[in-house]
Amino acid sequence: MKLTDLQQQMLEGQQGECRAWAMRFLVETGQALGADQLTPIRYAFLMADTDAMGEAGINFLEQLAETEPKQRRPRASLFLESRQTSSELLKLGLPAWFMALDQRRMAAIRRLGCNMDYSHVNNHSVPAPCFGESIAMGSTPSAIYANSALGARTNFEAGPAGLAAAIAGFVPRWGLHLELNRRPQRVFEIRWTPKSLAEWGALGALIGQQLDSGEQIPLIRGVSQHPGALALSHLGASMAGHGAVGMFHIEGVTPEAERHDHQTLPVQLLESSAVEQLLSTESIRDEALDLVVIGAPQMSWEELLYLEHLLHGKTISSSVTMLAFVDHGTLEAARVMGVDKRLRQSGCQLLDGIDYFQSGSEPIRRQNGWHVALAPSLKLSNILNGAGYRAASADLENCVNSAVAGRVL
Secondary structure (H helix, E strand, O other), X not given: OEOOHHHHHHHOOOOOHHHHHHHHHHHHHXXXXXXOEEEEOOEEEEOOOHHHHHHHHHHHHHHHHOOOHHHHOOOOEEEEOOOOOOHHHHHHOOOHHHHHHHHHHHHHHHHOOOEOOOOOOHHHOOOOOOOOOEOEEOOHHHHHHHHHHHOOEOOEOOOHHHHHHHHHXXXXXXXXXXXXXXXXXXXXXXXXXXXXXXXXXXXXXXXXXXXXXXXXXXXXXXXXXXXXXXXXXXXXXXXXXXXOOOOOEEOOOOOOOOOOOOOOOOEEEEOHHHHHHHOOOHHHOOOEOOEEEEXXXXXOHHHHHHHHHHHOOOOOOOOOEEEEEEOXXXXXXXXXXXHHHHHHHHOEEEEEOOOHHXXXXXXXXXXXXXXXXXXXXXXXXXXXXHOOOEEEEOOHHHHHHHHHHOEOO
């Protein structure tokens, strides 16, 4: 790998051990992935949640945070994606040791010079990257949105990859930083229009399941008009969650869809019935409902207002817990506007914290004896099934009506 004089100095430890670690990580991973050089970045987004890191990962963060400030100060602006775990989950059975680890994680990240913006789907809450700009994003919803909707350049730079990129100010030039790898390789056509964010998410899951690898970039035909940022966010989050793919194109919508010739690629027709099947609650229908979780991706202000509309004049069954996860700014706005109060009066808890599946969802399930869960996100319901729940996905209206009824509709 070709390095500049500055990069070589950092690698040799001339700017301290913290930068030397970052450069070693970037060079070694870059070489393994075929990168020929490192690309400068303006900012990076750190995805490093307690559930994934464990105590060993947090110990490592604390060691880096003990180095001299000038050595550990990020050369690229660093924003936090994996926010704090909501303290309100302690009331639902989250173990105290988990929260203690989470607080250590947050303290170490703050000392490393991270902007504690407490955002998650950063395309909605911090300045967006420019078209063609290389960045380092850790979470799947943020990365696939940045590549697809904005035309930025990033791979999935989770955990130490994002941190190393920020400290050094560079990322390895491989994968979706290269124009060649951004070309569509599969074409999917729809002759119908998703009617809800849940259906956009289901479409993403359906496409993700069809892909042979995360390098197989899909292009979607048949979208008659721009569906909006939220639809693209749900589409991408679910597609990445089910197919490990970092980018998609939509003909006539996303900025790079027309840059590559895709007329010779075979076309696969996707029927609306396949999406309806993914959003079916048949496997748990009429069973007593324990939990409804809304998030993954985090709720936007528009989604929150729609949730308030759906709950107007209704009360969630006393046997059901409903949790809705938002970013810090949205929660503050909800408190000022009275939305938070009205939701709580209906029985919905509005939480500012990292997604439920990263917040000790399995021990909380065991503590409460929960079994059946609903979510308006296929990504989330899929992960909850892995945590021991019997979960299904449905649109938000069905989730609300089921929560009010106390059983899956």
